[in-house]
Amino acid sequence: MSEFSQLVFSGMQPTGNLHLGNYLGALQKFVALQDNYDCIYCVVDMHSITAQLVHDDLADQTRAIAAAYLACGLDPKKNIIFNQSRVPQHAELAWIFNCVARIGWMNRMTQFKDKAGKDRENASLGLLAYPSLMASDILVYRATHVPVGDDQKQHLELARDIAQKFNNDFSERIADLGYGVEMEMGEEHVSGFFPLTEPLIEGPAPRVMSLRDGSKKMSKSDPSDLSRINLSDDADAIARKIRKAKTDPDPLPGDLDGLAGRPEAENLVGIYAALAGSTRQEVIDAFAGQQFSVFKPALADLAVEKLAPISAEMRRITADPGFVDGVLRDGGERAGARAEATMKKVREIIGFLTA
Template sequence: MTETSLTIPPRVFSGMQPSGNLHLGNYLGAMVNWVAMQRTHDCIYCVVDMHAITVAQDPHELRKSIREVTAAYLAAGIDAKKHIIFNQSQVAEHAELAWVFNCVARLGWLNRMTQFKEKAGKDRENASVGLYAYPNLMAADILVYRATHVPVGEDQKQHLELARDIAQKFNNDFAASIAEHGFGEEFFPLPEPMIQGPATRVMSLRDGTKKMSKSDPSDYSRINLIDDADTIALKIRRAKTDPEPLPSEMQGLAGRPEAENLIGIFSALSGQSKEEVLKQFGGGQFSAFKAALVDLAVAKLGPVTAEMKRLSGDAAYIDSVLKDGADRARVIARQNMDAVKDIVGFVR
C-alpha cells in the first residue's frame, strides 16, 4: 500500500527559521517537545530556510545559521537516523506545492493573517510578496508530507488554521478527481495542532509581557543556546523582577509577569510543577531563587551548548545530515506531489 492510497500514516512535521541565535524559548517551547515526540510518532523536522528569505538575509550568515540550527536539533536529542532532519530548500516540492496552494488560497484569507501585519508594519507596500504569501508555503511544508500533527506555538496557530482551510478547499475543489484517482473522499488530511511542551511561551527576561525573541535588540532579554555559564548567570541575575517576595501559591503571581515567567522557566527546566516550585521558594527573596535558577539552567543547558558548539565546528558532518534527510524527505514529497499533479490535471 502506497502513501498516496487511502491510508495516511500519522506523521509530525515542524520547523524553525535559521535567523539569529536560538534561545531558551525555542528549546523549552519546541525542542524538548520534539525530542519527546520521537518516541511516539514518525517525525520530520525542517530548517525552514526558504521562509527566512522573506526578509533580507546575508548569504554567508544564512548558511552559518542553517548549520547552527541543525546542530541545535541534534544537540537537543533529535535522532537524525530514525527521523528526518533537513533544510527546506533542498526539497523543491515545497515550492512546487506552494504555487498550487497560491491558486487555492483566497486573498481574503491572507489579509486576515495578523503576523504579516505585525512584521510588515506601517510600510506594507514595501514588504515582500514572500512575506505576505508565507502562510501558503507553510501549508505546503506540512501537506507535501501529508502530515497529520504539527507542534506549533500560539503565534503560528493562525497559520496552521489556514493550512487546514487550504487542505479542505483543495479536497472540495478536486473531490471528483481525488476519487477518480483512488484516494477516497479527500487527499490531504486536516493537520492537528499540538500546542504543548514544558513551557509553550517563555517570556523576555526584561519584560514579562513580551515573548522571548531573537529579534529583541537587547541580548539580556533572552538566554541563547550558545551562551556560556557566566553569561547565563549574568542574564538571570539581571532579569527584571519586582520588590515583593515570591508567593507560596499560584494566585500570588497574578499581575506579576516577570515573577511568573521565572517560575515557569524553573518549572520547565526542573520538571516540577509551578505549584511545587512556589512551595519550595515561596516567601523567599528573588536573590536566592535566582541563584538556584542559575545552577539549574547551567546544568540543563550546558551539555546542549557544548554539543552544539562541537557539531557546529564540523560543517561537513552537518551537511551530510541535511543531505541524507533531504534525500529521504524528497521520496515522500515527490510521491505526494506527483499525486497532486494527477489530481489537478497536469501531464507528467
C-alpha cells in the same frame, strides 16, 4: 482506500540565535515526539527570505539550527532532518496552493499585518504568500499533526482550508484515480487526498518572557543579549544572565495569587518550573518567603545543569560543518523521495502532462 498514518512535521527559521523560549516551547517537545510519531523536522530557509531577502550568513544560520536540533536530542536516523530549499517540491506545491488559496484568506492573516505594518504595499509578495508555503511544507508530506504555538494556529487553519478546497475541487479526479484517503471531520468520515492537519498540543507551553522586561516575550531580535538565554551560551553566561535578571524587592509569595502584578517574578518561577519539570505551585511551595538572592542562584544552577550540556554539544557539532551538511543532505534525500511521491499524484490529479 486507507487512512492517513500519523506523521508530524515542524520547522524553524534560520534567523538569529535560538534561545530558552525556543527550547522550552518547541525543541523539548520535538524530542519527546520522536518516540511516538514518524517525524520530519525542517530548517525552513525559504521562509527566512520572505521578510529579508539578503542574508550574509544564511548557510551558517541554517547549520546552526540543524546543530541545535541535534544537540537537543533529535536523532537524525529516527527522524528526517533537512533544510527546506533542498526539496524543490515545497516550492512546486506552494505555487499550486497559491492558485487554490484566495487573496482574501491571505489578507486576513494577522502575522502579515503585523510584519508588513503600515507599509503593506511595500511588503514582498512572498510575505503575503508565506502561509501558502507553510501549507505546502506540511501537506507535501501529507502530515497529520503539527506542534504549533498560538502565533501559528491561524496559519494551520489556513492549511486546512487549502487542503479542503483542493479535496473538494478535485474530488471526482481523486476518486477516479483511487487516491482518496479516509479521514474524520468532526463526526463524519470523508475522503480526500490531503489530510486536514491537526494541531498537536503536548501540554501547556511555558510562556518565557524577557529577563529584562517581564511584559515582553523572550526574543532573539531583542537588542539586549541580557534579555535572553541563548542555547549557544556557556555555563558562565547562563549563570550571569540569571543573576542579572530583573526582579522586584519583595520575597517570593506563598501562593500563585501572590505573583499577580509581578511579571518578572512570575517569569522566573515559570522558567524554574519548566526546567525542573514541575508546576509553578511546587516551585512556590519550595521557595515561599525566600528572597531572590536565594532563588536566583538555585535557578542559575538548574539552568546550567539543563542547558550547558546542550550548548557544549552545539559548539561541538557546529565546529564540524561537514557533519551537519551530511545530516541535512541525507535528510533532504529522504524528504525529497516522500515529497516527490506526493507531487507525482498531485500532478496527475491536476492534469499536468509530465510523460
